Amino acid sequence: EVQLVESGGGLVQPGGSLRLSCAASGFTFSSYSLGWARQAPGKGLEWVSAISSGGDTYYADSVKGRFTISRDNSRSTLYLQMNSLRAEDTAIYLCAKGGAAGVREADYWGQGTLVTASS
Amino acid sequence: DVVMTQSPLSLPVTLGQPASISCRSSQSLVHSDGNTYLSWFQQRPGQSPRRLIYRVSNRGSGVPDRFSGSGSGTDFTLEISRLEAEDVGVYYCMQGTHWPYTFGQGTKLEIK
Numbered sequence: 001e002v003q004l005v006e007s008g009g010g011l012v013q014p015g016g017s018l019r020l021s022c023a024a025s026g027f028t029f030s031s032y033s034l035g036w037a038r039q040a041p042g043k044g045l046e047w048v049s050a051i052s053s054g055g056d057t058y059y060a061d062s063v064k065g066r067f068t069i070s071r072d073n074s075r076s077t078l079y080l081q082m083n084s085l086r087a088e089d090t091a092i093y094l095c096a097k098g099g100a101a102g103v104r105e106a107d108y109w110g111q112g113t114l115v116t117a118s119s
Numbered sequence: 120d121v122v123m124t125q126s127p128l129s130l131p132v133t134l135g136q137p138a139s140i141s142c143r144s145s146q147s148l149v150h151s152d153g154n155t156y157l158s159w160f161q162q163r164p165g166q167s168p169r170r171l172i173y174r175v176s177n178r179g180s181g182v183p184d185r186f187s188g189s190g191s192g193t194d195f196t197l198e199i200s201r202l203e204a205e206d207v208g209v210y211y212c213m214q215g216t217h218w219p220y221t222f223g224q225g226t227k228l229e230i231k
Contacts (some may be wrong), residue, residue, distance in 0.1 A: 104215025109167040
């Protein structure tokens, strides 16, 4: 059974940093693309970043230069380093596993971790 | 970015009746590899998204056959043949052809 468990969210002041983690199990982690999407309170879904099985990275313009996605295949864990956080980054952050063609057809999602950027 | 527009945004349906959600993209979703990366997700209250349909019309693992997807180019549809109580939630279309991948605004499906 595929499981994705996010952690690392919390309350941070604007300008601060957080590192999110997504622990994966139930599939061959190194073989799949992974990604992070977010959902602001009461709002829809927005892709934030993705990383291929080979380590190629992709970012939404809204987070480029501030967020860094990475993966540790030995630990089956996906990360999102978030710096210079803004109030508009407040959201539930969900990790997703890519399907056969990558996260363009993401097939499993975690429950998410809440990030609140507020003073 | 590709804008995904869903309609309706709210959909009250009687149990046992069909439901249909439309999704339109601001540009063609045909990828250079020939595939069309349009997916549909269901998000029940308090839960993470569940993939129902990928590549326009392929049902995901364990998805009941009352869910079907159709369409091409820029116009797509999700249909539920007979609504069941467990189908209540918000439904999103998502394009995976052009990065950043984008979602529709969501359609809230409820029991009438």
